[in-house]
Amino acid sequence: MARQEQDREDLMREATALYPRAELQVQHEIEPVFWGQKRSGQFSFYFGGDPVYQFDVQGHLRRAYLDGQLYRTQGTTLARLKRTRTADSSTLERYDLTEAEREAVLSGMSDRFAKVLGQLEDPQSFQLTAFLADATEQELLMQIRAHISLVLQGATELAPRIRGKR
Template sequence: MARDTHDREDLLAEATGLPVRGVIQMPDGNEVVVGFRDDGSPSWFFAADPVFQFDPSFQLRRIFCDGTRYAVAGGQILRLEQTASGGRLQLTKHPLNSEQTQQMLQRWEDRIRPLQAAMQNKTHRWQGTSVPIAEIEPRVLQWLADCPSPPTIAKVSRLPRRRSS
């Protein structure tokens, strides 16, 4: 997972959009960074790749996996391909078929289940947090308990805009 300590430190220091965040060391030495936005939507970083982002309703909304970006639309995962054409960047969306979608959801399950087991068995260790461990750990455990398996796919990649008062 986090092969470079510098990457982990950057996420802890600079991921200000995720005010509640921390690094979890797994029993095998791999690290997972989890962060929550103000609305409760988490991002899970298994090193720099893969990354899974959810909305506040436990729906998968964005993925970065094997160097490729993915978004969602209408409850379907889309592979995003950026190409240069005539000096301009163009983003092309390629819907995943059913098998590819299941493989992507399985990647999530393969990463999150060992983390869930380590936390339940208390074989993990927090390496750093933006808030006290007593605040972030129950939040992570509750989110893991509440998230469906496999997670549903959101209708849109963007989070709802916050209304200003």
């Protein structure tokens, strides 16, 4: 997740920690969809600048940026984080989502990924516009589909609490 909440203009160039990575134009999405994987196997999807979803290797949500708000897993719930900046410091205020709020976030995420997966099954509904990978386009698309499938399988589960983060 970016330290600065700003437009994520050129992820293909700037997201060097994500390799392989790819950008797709999907029919029902206004902004390009960016996907990338870390060396650890964790992966991310960016739908333009917002929303952004980061997952562990099992496809469980770790972090998100939705409607201008930062979210982070606490293991059993999601915390919404609000950054307060002063001239001297920056602090994060944490609010743990209720079960209903958590379910709404996860349901919205699941719906969006189900639509994208459906579009990726129809070659006329998407275009791979850029990629950096040691793989063919077909292999890369298979990997992206597999990651979306993991997300959908684990859509009701959160990743374990991020160590060192409370």
